Amino acid sequence: MTGGAKPGFAEFFATLPVAVMVIDPESRVAYANGECETLLNLSERAMLGQKLDSVIEPPREPSDRDGRGFAAFDTEIALRRGGRVRVDYLEARVTDRPGWRTITLHHAAQSRRLGHSADRAASARAAIGAAAMLAHEIKNPLSGIRGAAQLLSGVKGDDGLTALITTEVDRIAALIDRMQDFTDTRPLNLEPHNIYPLLDHGRRVALAGFGRSVAIEERFDPSLPPVLADRDALLQVVLNLLKNGCEAVSAQADPRIVVSTAYRHGMAVSPAPGRPRQALPIELCVIDNGPGAPQEIADHLFDPFISGKPEGQGLGLALVDKLVRDMGGIVQYAREGSPLMTVFRILLPRGAA
Numbered sequence: 001m002t003g004g005a006k007p008g009f010a011e012f013f014a015t016l017p018v019a020v021m022v023i024d025p026e027s028r029v030a031y032a033n034g035e036c037e038t039l040l041n042l043s044e045r046a047m048l049g050q051k052l053d054s055v056i057e058p059p060r061e062p063s064d065r066d067g068r069g070f071a072a073f074d075t076e077i078a079l080r081r082g083g084r085v086r087v088d089y090l091e092a093r094v095t096d097r098p099g100w101r102t103i104t105l106h107h108a109a110q111s112r113r114l115g116h117s118a119d120r121a122a123s124a125r126a127a128i129g130a131a132a133m134l135a136h137e138i139k140n141p142l143s144g145i146r147g148a149a150q151l152l153s154g155v156k157g158d159d160g161l162t163a164l165i166t167t168e169v170d171r172i173a174a175l176i177d178r179m180q181d182f183t184d185t186r187p188l189n190l191e192p193h194n195i196y197p198l199l200d201h202g203r204r205v206a207l208a209g210f211g212r213s214v215a216i217e218e219r220f221d222p223s224l225p226p227v228l229a230d231r232d233a234l235l236q237v238v239l240n241l242l243k244n245g246c247e248a249v250s251a252q253a254d255p256r257i258v259v260s261t262a263y264r265h266g267m268a269v270s271p272a273p274g275r276p277r278q279a280l281p282i283e284l285c286v287i288d289n290g291p292g293a294p295q296e297i298a299d300h301l302f303d304p305f306i307s308g309k310p311e312g313q314g315l316g317l318a319l320v321d322k323l324v325r326d327m328g329g330i331v332q333y334a335r336e337g338s339p340l341m342t343v344f345r346i347l348l349p350r351g352a353a
Contacts, residue, residue, distance in 0.1 A: 014033050014034060016033060016266070017264060018035055018106055019033065019038070019105040019106075020032070020036060020103070021047075021052075021103040022094075022100065023052055023103060024099070024100060025098070025100060026051075028049055028051055028052070029047040029048055029050050029051075031044070032044040032048075036105065039085065040055070040105075041079070041083075041336075042055065042081060055079075055080055056078065056079055056080065057078040057080070058077065059077065070089075070091040071088075071089065072088070072089045075087065077089065081338050082338040083339060083340050087105045088105070090103070090104040091103050149166045187326075188230035188326050188327060189231075190228050190327060190328070191228070191230075191231075192227070193226055193351065194226055195224060195226075195234075195282070195284065196220065198238065199259060199284075202235055202238035203216050203242070205239060206239070206242045206243070210242075210243050210247075211242060211243075213255065214256065215254075215255065215256045215257070216242070216257045218259050218260075219260040220260065220261045226351035226352070227282045227348050229327050230327060233326065234323075236319070236323060238286070240319060241286040244316060244344075245287075245290070246288075248291070248342060251290075252290060254289070255289070257287065257288045258286075258287040259286055259287075260283075260284075261282075261284055261285075262285075264281050266281075267280050267283075269330060269347070278328065278349065279349060279350065280330065280349055281347075282349065283345060284345075285343055285346070286343075288341065289339070289341055289342075290342055291342075292342045293333065301317050302317050302320070302321035302331065302333070303318065324346055327348060328349050329347050329348035329349065330347050332345045332347075
């Protein structure tokens, strides 16, 4: 587009923050924007000229359509190259172009989790109150029990029981410390930060300890502007997600984690009902090739005390959600790509340059 020329449809669609495909009268793909490429994990070049049903499996057959448009919400579609994705599928006619259609694909996992933000916050507030009370009431008697066990240590007939008591008291105290992290309601110090030194620090910590046997790959947008965040809180979020990912891939033959960044133009959400939408263009993803969360808890992963791990306390992801919300952002869980990967996606506001 030059001078005063009117922009073409492709230039309009390219700026949309949702996946869009244009289908010709022969049901072939005539156009796909960048969001569509990302969602389907397939380039526009590979899609152009292909029959729609050779790219995706639509919610119903073309012969069933009546020409008045079609919508299917929260439906799972198969990707012909493998894998499945849950979307809101909307199909509409192109005015004055007989036989032409547009297909819009909204990632249903994303829309559901954006909608749950206020409910999740209310759940977290209730859990914070309970956890703070428990931490205060439990920690004092624990120190007394530990002191008594140490005094009895070595007494005839002990048989190592006092050591067992001490070990278990220390374990419970460590859990209480984690609860106190979760109950910290002090405001964060939000400032513009270059995210990359922080991500590099988190990666080095992981590789030196809990992630030493995992390949951690970086896929970064080199032009990413500063993020508005609390440095220590964001580092805690990154470390929690890396640790979560390393535990998830521990049984994989080729354990792998990908840390990616991107700038999402037009991404904005309302933090709560009645509140104005806030721009959240900074995207940070921690992706792993583990099996994902059990289906029955997938929609509640960020709720306190919910865990799919046998030894999990359900506080790690709840703390991630709390810290991200305290920084004005959101965190989402999804299973995406081909082959399917687990994606934890964080969206944060941009800091002033």
